Amino acid sequence: MLTLYHCDTSYTSQIVRLYIFEYNIPCVFKHIDLRKQENITTKYREINPKGTVPCLVDEDKTIIGSTDIMDYVTKQLISSIPTDSELYGQIFQFCKAFEGIHDPYIRLLSYTTLFKNKIKENNPKVERLLKLAKQHPWKERGKFLTRIINSEIPEDEIQASKDLIKEKLLEIDSKCQIKKTTFFFSDYYSMADAAVTAFIFRVIKLGFDIQCFPNLNAYYQALTQRNNFRQAKIQ
Numbered sequence: 001m002l003t004l005y006h007c008d009t010s011y012t013s014q015i016v017r018l019y020i021f022e023y024n025i026p027c028v029f030k031h032i033d034l035r036k037q038e039n040i041t042t043k044y045r046e047i048n049p050k051g052t053v054p055c056l057v058d059e060d061k062t063i064i065g066s067t068d069i070m071d072y073v074t075k076q077l078i079s080s081i082p083t084d085s086e087l088y089g090q091i092f093q094f095c096k097a098f099e100g101i102h103d104p105y106i107r108l109l110s111y112t113t114l115f116k117n118k119i120k121e122n123n124p125k126v127e128r129l130l131k132l133a134k135q136h137p138w139k140e141r142g143k144f145l146t147r148i149i150n151s152e153i154p155e156d157e158i159q160a161s162k163d164l165i166k167e168k169l170l171e172i173d174s175k176c177q178i179k180k181t182t183f184f185f186s187d188y189y190s191m192a193d194a195a196v197t198a199f200i201f202r203v204i205k206l207g208f209d210i211q212c213f214p215n216l217n218a219y220y221q222a223l224t225q226r227n228n229f230r231q232a233k234i235q
């Protein structure tokens, strides 16, 4: 049986949850609360030394990272998807590159707008929070969290993230306009559909208006009507 370590509000966990529910993959879900820094406890670091979610465990195998997890699940359990095709390779590459939008752009905006106060509510002592950030097994992440806690993110960095996300929305809208397939790349629901759905959900939460991207909007609305969107409890 697969075990997915995830967090309810984590964007990359949401991608994997969408995919797992779309294909009814039998899986045990274990919640790691990022607001309480459960991801950097010794216990969780024994599972994933990087201290991130999502992380999939299948008996003696551990897979870290949303695209690699979906790739693993597809190859092990979804026989209807031809994983040796050129199309599958393109989908995989798209999702890998898309991870680079999350980190740093989506992450920076999520922390500066949505999560900062939530983390502080769960950890009222700033000193303790800074200590935890220092203990982060991924040094760069720890430094990033320290900058967030100390409100050290300059406005131009925030603006650059917003500009990059607008560019991505435009690209997705253009692709939705010209595509001849049911889904983003293919006539089957692929990991790219999961990644793009979670991305659009998050950017709406971050205050972006998607009404000015009509093709993207129509594609997104259709995806939110699917059962997996409800089951994956995207929030």
Ligand SMILES: N[C@@H](CCC(=O)N[C@@H](CS)C(=O)NCC(=O)O)C(=O)O
Pocket: 010, 011, 012, 013, 034, 039, 051, 052, 053, 054, 064, 065, 066, 067, 099, 103, 136, 141
């Ligand atoms: N590229 C990875 C990113 C994983 C990642 O950064 N996850 C975030 C949540 S969305 C996390 O674990 N953050 C906790 C931390 O870095 O302390 C993926 O796609 O899975």
